[in-house]
Amino acid sequence: MNTALRRLEEKERRRTEIVQAAAELAYRQGWDAVTMDGVARHARLSRALVYLYFKDKTALHAALCEQAGAILHQRFREAVARHARGYEQCEAIGRAYVAFAAEMPHYFQAMSRFEARTPETDDPQSADLRVLKGGERIKTLMEESIERGIADGSIRRDVGDPRVVGIALWGMTHGIIQIAATKAAQIARRGVSTQELVDHAFLMLRRALAPAQ
Numbered sequence: 001m002n003t004a005l006r007r008l009e010e011k012e013r014r015r016t017e018i019v020q021a022a023a024e025l026a027y028r029q030g031w032d033a034v035t036m037d038g039v040a041r042h043a044r045l046s047r048a049l050v051y052l053y054f055k056d057k058t059a060l061h062a063a064l065c066e067q068a069g070a071i072l073h074q075r076f077r078e079a080v081a082r083h084a085r086g087y088e089q090c091e092a093i094g095r096a097y098v099a100f101a102a103e104m105p106h107y108f109q110a111m112s113r114f115e116a117r118t119p120e121t122d123d124p125q126s127a128d129l130r131v132l133k134g135g136e137r138i139k140t141l142m143e144e145s146i147e148r149g150i151a152d153g154s155i156r157r158d159v160g161d162p163r164v165v166g167i168a169l170w171g172m173t174h175g176i177i178q179i180a181a182t183k184a185a186q187i188a189r190r191g192v193s194t195q196e197l198v199d200h201a202f203l204m205l206r207r208a209l210a211p212a213q
Contacts, residue, residue: 015053017043019063026064026106031113036060062127065114068107069134072100076141086149087209091202093142094173098198101177108177142166149209156211169205176201 021043025034036057040050054060079092101108119128146162146169149155159165179187180194187197 014045014049015063018045018050018053019060019067022060022064023067023106026110027104031061031106031110059127061110061113062119062131064107064110065131066127066134068104068111069131069138071104071107072097072111073134073138073141075100076138080141080145085152085154086145086147087154087206089145090142090149090155090169090209091206093145094169094202094205097173098177098180101181105181108181112174112178139163139166139170142169153211155209159209172201172205 018039022034022039025038025042034057036050036054037047039060040047043050054063075096076093079096080089083089083092114128114131119132120126121129121132123129143162143166146155146159146165150157150159150162176198180197184194187194
């Protein structure tokens, strides 16, 4: 292995270690409590080295979102592969999203924070742009499943533009996850469990997408 390749691999490994340290701290204590100094200590690296890879916490957050998007994309691909018909693929993607948020709340919250701010897209090398491109890959998976469902008859033909439908489904699922995560106690007082809420939301989506009988 030549020296240049070794250095490139070492650089990527170090970057991965920093992002992983940030992810572990975010899981333990929440992103607001994460500091660059804390990440350096957790990764057993110097503060200066962490800043060499990430100029500030915003840049580190974007890298965390990029990692989260890659994990989510893989989970969605696996969900799609388990089903043949388009509607079942769409529901599997939605339930995979719910499971992702429950199992990896730090990644879900990181992505939610990213969506709430204006990303930097002027620099073609920006981390924000890579996060957005990862998001497009995820949305494309959903659109393809919707198109497949229309073609195989599991989704109504008049459902609309798959691009718009995909964004609408993402928005509704994301909202249900947020309510289940932050308002569980409130809805429990009304005699509704979070699982019941999620299951009923998918039932309503099925009824909205199903072909007329």
